[in-house]
Amino acid sequence: MGQYVIAYLFAVISLYPIFLMLLSSLKTNIEIFKNPMALPKIWSLAAYRKLLDQLPYFDYFGNSVMVSVISVALILVFGSLASFYIARYNFKWNSALFFFFLLGMMIPIKLGIVPLFMLMKTFGVLNSSLSLIMVYVAIGIPLSVLILTGFFRTLPKELEEAAKIDGCSDLRVLLSIITPLMRPALGTVMIMNFITVWNDFFFPLIFIQDEAKKTIPVGMLTLFSEYSTDWSVLFAGLTLSSLPMIILFAVASKQFMEGMTAGAVK
Template identity: 85%
Template sequence: MRESAGIRIGQYAVASLFALVSLYPIFLMLLSSLKTNIEIFKSPMALPESWSLDAYRKLLDQVPYFDYFWNSAAVSVISVALVLIFGSLASFYIARFHFKWNAALFFFFLIGMMIPIKLGIVPLFMLMKQMQLLNTITSLVLVYTAIGIPLSVLILTGFFRTLPKELEEAGRIDGCSNMKVLLNIIVPLMRPALGTVMIMNFITVWNDFFFPLIFVQEEEKKTIPVGMLTLFSEYSTDWSVLFAGLTLSSLPMMILFAVASRQFMEGMTAGAVK
């Protein structure tokens, strides 16, 4: 009994150490946003000598931060919603309807994870230009949806296959169509997998710097990662303002993970235990 208690204490100690190492950079970022530049260079690890929100005021004065924020929010929410919708439909079809090209179709989606989409940035740019989608949120939504669907199909197809078919058969006996079976019976059981797909895609879209830099040049349509680039000057950088912007931009991800963390953990471990 004592041996098992000692093992558990050791496990908690290791977990606490990993949590401390993971959370310390976030804590340091928050502290730096409350310091002056002199304090950041003089004592980067210490607490602020005087707690001040001047960096946040400067941030809102120097850049249209809320415009960047809403652009990032719109792109992230719309892209993740489309990934969940199309990924669920494709996964349900692949997992539950068997036909000649079933395996080939599943492999076709997996190819999207094997080939880096950035290799095709020139054709993508020309395509967006021909479609007159440059400097629009639509161009980013289309790219992020295409990037997110392969991973969502991989996760959701595996989760679909773990669900008993008897549930769907009972729904069809009651007169449900395939769409009603998916929406009313399957989707409520898929919250862990959907939560996993949602968090992983949201973080990818929210933090992406590459595609907004290529497709969006107008200041009022930039997202947070590209908009924050204006805070870097050639000879000097106001690091306290930069840390303030990073702190604000990290809040949505932390809130999302806090809300959906249970579903995320269940989705990551689904199928690990019989």
């Protein structure tokens, strides 16, 4: 009984900021400062209407969705292929290759922002969503290789051997036999990388100058003025931007939990 009380307490503490953000988006600025913790006296969607009038919010939203979906899809594809190769094939440089991918987690990529900027300029992809996708895929692959390689190694090789006897190629084995069993791991990689890409502020600020190509974190920066900030509009934007992450986690939460706890019990 006590463990459930503690679990519910942590759930309330975790969810309360989201609830407070939603309430603040339905208040006026005066109400936010006078009674920040109270319910709105008058429930109003004026902040949402003002947000859509002030900013091309749906353009920002569409850019964020496009960059996040493409980046995560490429991370899952390349991460799965690399992990399958490392986990299932024994060759001389197997450990060195795995360590090479792990170096991507050990070295902060932001330390190389100047060379990255020059590289994107050389490729001609500055001020383009492609520059963001390339960086996010490079950031996400090391973690996906670490997670997926460990999961591949837990799967029995007999499944693959039986499929190869039936005439399946290695790629067919991966797509038809292994991938369905890897849904918990793939769900974990998907959620973790989607949150990272969706919330990133640094790289869009550096690589994107065109207003129409900005993502939500950078686009909403215009809501902060030098002398005052319309907090109700800001909270409205934050509420809308958090919806995809909430929906994604609600849909893939089962796979995420299984992926995080797999291997904990023998």
